[in-house]
Amino acid sequence: MLKWAVELGLFDLEYMPRTAIKGQALADFLLEFDFAVNDKALVMLRRPHTEEVLEELPHPWWILHVDGAVNNGGAGACIVLVSLEDHHLMSAIHFKFYATNNDAEYEALINGLKIALEMGVRNLIMKSDSELVVNQVNGGFQARGPRTELYLRCTQRLIVKFKEVRLECVPREKNSNADALEKMG
Template sequence: MIVIHFKFYATNNDAEYEALINGLKIALEMGVQNLITRSDSELVVNQVNGGFQTRGPRTELYLRCTLRLIGKFKEVRLECVPRKKNSNADALAKMGSQQEAVLLGSIPLEIQEIPSIPEIEAMQVDEAPKETWMMPLFAYIHKGTLTEDKFKARRLRYQAARYVVYDEVLYKRGFNQPLLRCVDEEEGN
């Protein structure tokens, strides 16, 4: 048995995957070829066994990392254990989640500084904005630009009555919001 304390933010599902990944790594270091692994996380067990799909890029990375490690074994069977029958694992998990982990007896403690998966990076895409339904509406309200098509122009004028441009941003009017008038128009009256 081993207790691992994470020095990074991890959701419950992340922690379940981290425990599985660390267990697989230890088994590989020991030279194990055939392995039966038990977990009380129904979600992780079913995702690894192919019964559930992953949602989100982080979970997908954890699943790929786990499957890559499983591929190094001759045979791996992952089973779900009811939480009621998994009290030893729960006790270890509680020890690992404490800030100041107090060890009972001779259970080794490892501190994991970073997740087993790479950090997800957001990419910035420099691409010209595509034509959306808002652009002709914005152009009409802001500059009075109308299309040549009479049907589309009529529809645009009708639709524009429900929107307003403020500080170069298009907003939809609320039910009780009065129509805004231009200051120049008021001064001319």
């Protein structure tokens, strides 16, 4: 050990530990998904024998998997936001309030929409295994009850903030990532 200290001492090296790896990882993640440009992404292209040209590209489509459930341990929800590059941003939530199964599904959807807005997502495909919630949001079913109407209005207020949104009902087997995390929440 002493031999290494003598040899490396000639180069005036100083050891400095990295203390903020977690914070740096989050900052790198947010920079990687920076879609803060107003409505369109701009890319600089160089073409042979021409000047630089700005070309507008459409925003990529992100996929949001949501699931909520109630069991003996309480209520929970799961959100999995998937980028075009197949990066998964996962969140599991445990509710400290009484909720029905449909309430948990709406909470998952609302929180997923909020996360997508924070990430700067403009085009979103939402996938849920709750046929009732999907049909209520898409306008096929009527919302009954004051609590359900509040959830529906809140969801609709968030949806209009996106450029394009699609909500699809998927079988539970195709929503397995969200389903597994929801049980943790």
